[in-house]
Amino acid sequence: MKDVGGSLDIADAGQVFLRLAHGLAAAVWVGGGAYYLLAVRPNIRSRNDEASRALGVEVQREFGEWAAVATIVMIASGVILMFERLSGGQGTTVYVALLAIKVLAAVAAFWMTGVLRPSRGISRRRRTGKLDTAWLVLGLSIAAFLIGALLTTLYPADIG
Numbered sequence: 764m765k766d767v768g769g770s771l772d773i774a775d776a777g778q779v780f781l782r783l784a785h786g787l788a789a790a791v792w793v794g795g796g797a798y799y800l801l802a803v804r805p806n807i808r809s810r811n812d813e814a815s816r817a818l819g820v821e822v823q824r825e826f827g828e829w830a831a832v833a834t835i836v837m838i839a840s841g842v843i844l845m846f847e848r849l850s851g852g853q854g855t856t857v858y859v860a861l862l863a864i865k866v867l868a869a870v871a872a873f874w875m876t877g878v879l880r881p882s883r884g885i886s887r888r889r890r891t892g893k894l895d896t897a898w899l900v901l902g903l904s905i906a907a908f909l910i911g912a913l914l915t916t917l918y919p920a921d922i923g
């Protein structure tokens with residue numbers, strides 16, 4: 764809710780906190796995927812030895828634990844932001860349609876990595892036919908990121 768003096772009330776501060784949490788978790792998710800694809804995997808492939816491959820698996824397992832936390836933060840904060848927006852009467856058809864595409868892209872990315880399946884962490888990325896799963900996951904995550912940024916630009920939060 765807007766305050767005449769431009770100050771934040773508790774509900775506004777909560778919104779800022781949720782957006783920070785969502786954005787930070789998104790940065791961990793997309794950044795981790797890009798780092799793996801652009802730096803870690805090409806190095807492992809060019810070395811092409813057992814020790815490097817084992818390191819790659821271990822690095823992905825370790826990062827998978829952080830990615831799982833980021834995923835839970837992203838879903839929890841995203842769902843609350845969504846309900847705040849919809850209950851605030853700002854859920855136009857375009858908003859809901861873009862959000863639905865965004866959530867589908869995000870859920871597909873989560874599902875493909877297996878990040879939320881207990882004990883598995885991030886599964887080893889495989890090439891299935893011509894499709895490179897790791898690039899597909901990064902592409903879907905970037906799509907979710909872009910639509911998120913688009914939504915906040917098209918429908919700026921009424922705070923501050």
Ligand code: HEM
Nearest residue numbers: 782789838841842844845848869904907908911912914915
């Ligand atoms: C790969 C997964 C995801 C990424 C990379 C991502 C990224 C982003 C980004 C960058 C924003 C803009 C943040 C801001 O400027 O405040 C955003 C907003 C948002 N995201 Fe996500 N997100 C993901 C998953 C989800 C999920 C699973 C939901 C579940 C409902 C969700 C719901 C939302 C909502 C409601 C907003 C706010 C839009 C608004 O301003 O009304 N996101 N997201």
